[in-house]
Amino acid sequence: MLNYKTIPVTAFLQNCSLLWCDETMEAAVIDPGGDLDVLLAEVDRLGLKLTQIWQTHAHIDHAGGTAELAEKLSLPIIGPHPADQFWIDGLPEQSKMFGFPHSEAFTPTRWLFDGDKVTVGRCTLDVRHCPGHTPGHVVFHSPEIGRAFVGDVLFAGAIGRSDFPQGDYDTLIDSIVTRLWPMGDETVFISGHGPESTFGRERKTNPYVGGT
Template sequence: MQIHTVPVTPFMQNCRIVVCEKTNDAAIVDPGGDTHKLIAKLNRLNITPSTIWLTHGHLDHVGAADELAREFNIDIIGPHADEQFWFDALPQQAQMFGFAPRPAFLPTRWLTPGEVLTLGELNFEVRLCPGHTPGHVILVEHQNKIVLVGDVIFKGSIGRTDFPKGDGPTLIASIHREVLSLADDYSILSGHGEDTTVGHERQTNPFVSGKFG
């Protein structure tokens, strides 16, 4: 497995290009914007993406998904259906975040927890992690021990819960149930900031370690 990280939008959102090296299948995870930058990166890598996966409906994670889907004639998969109001509100999100005006779109299909997304010989387990947003999903690849967590947890921090339908206790519960239940040596790939590990966050993240407040 190869993972290429491309920070997009003024929010420096980590778009990930995930590649199965055995079959050359590639997924674009959370293409939040900067469509031309992403296409240039794919061209440089000589990669033709086969799918787009979304963790949640915030504009900095989905903003380029519709353009890339059209460009490569591929599907947009996820997140969970509880996220639809964020997709319906994409024009308002653009206004709220100070992005260029844009139309709404919906993914090709929603994801359900427990489902497995295959990419060549890689398998990603879908886990539902509400709290930052209600239909936020994370994607776990057990063979390579990585988890794509979007805005659920960051190195030393957790996702904001002050958006509509956000909820702090729900987010903490999601993190314990779906992220910290993984072994310490799983890598956490977050939507913003540096990569970390389950063990590091279990030990040091002040929001979940129980060592503070």
Template sequence: MQFEIIPVTPFEQNCTLLICPTTRESAIVDPGGEPARIIAALERLNATPRMILLTHGHLDHVGAAPELAAQLNLPIIGPHRDDAFWLDALPQQAQMFGFPPQSAFSPDQWLEHGQQLQLGERSLEVLHCPGHTPGHLVFFDRAAGLAQVGDVLFRGAIGRTDFPRGDHAQLLASIRERLFPLGDEVRFIPGHGPMGTLGEERRTNPFVGERRSG
């Protein structure tokens, strides 16, 4: 799987273009803002967008999804239905964080754990990894050993759980039971910051790794 990471919004959220190298079909994952930059990247990469994928319902991950969906005639797919309340609260989120006004929306398709999405000749597995939000999803290309993990896991850190319906114990379980078993060699793209490998986080992450203190 080819990919391009485009940090968007003042939160430097990693919008990711996943691209089948054979067909050039692409998925836009977590377009939080700056739709013109995302479209320019698609054109530069000669990629044909087929879908918008959302890991969870926070504004910095979904803010540009409706505009891109309308402009490019794309379906919005995900997150899990348990994040519907976050999408319903987008107007309040925008006001709270000083973003332009945002309307609530619902995706064209909610996703469940274990589903698979076809992107050209590549397959993406859907993993439900709650904790940061109750409906958070991870998208995993097993053949490429690549996971888009949103705000579940970061290099040396984990997602926040102090937002409504966040659950710290649930987040740790998601990482240990659904991410780490994918394999130490798997590379992950987080929602913010640099990429990492699951093996490095399993060994050294101070919050959930084997060497954590306490």
């Protein structure tokens, strides 16, 4: 069975998630934006073996600690979609612009594409390419536990920004409607910031995508 714990990191309170298989205790971390000491302390506390990094997109608050963590523990970096290459290349400049510790660019071990699957221990999640916030944004869906890790595509009561370079509002709405909603109204999603919600609740109440 898949388990997860969400840990807000950096001054942006970005929801970094640890996911692990309770049979093997092998774990993946989604979007290690920073505060690696906090993340690794939680890995130790939970008795996990961290084996990989999964990346939804390459904004600094989601990817600021990725290169350092990958080098420190010799971990593969899985994702995002290659359309986010320019964001990855710009991480050093992003860190200066937003006052983050210096962040190195990195080369993912594996790029992700719509319809791919990722595995941690004996648990498998589906990958959906959901552009709009960034062109290479991906989300991770576990039908097994009815959870989706959606990065900055959708929030409780809001949607991701689309005014960054190569963001696009119409594309973002299309990603939500055509890629997220089919996962089911009961699916709980963990976004990049803020509390969890369900797709069903957002379809009814979200001012940006309610009624879609």
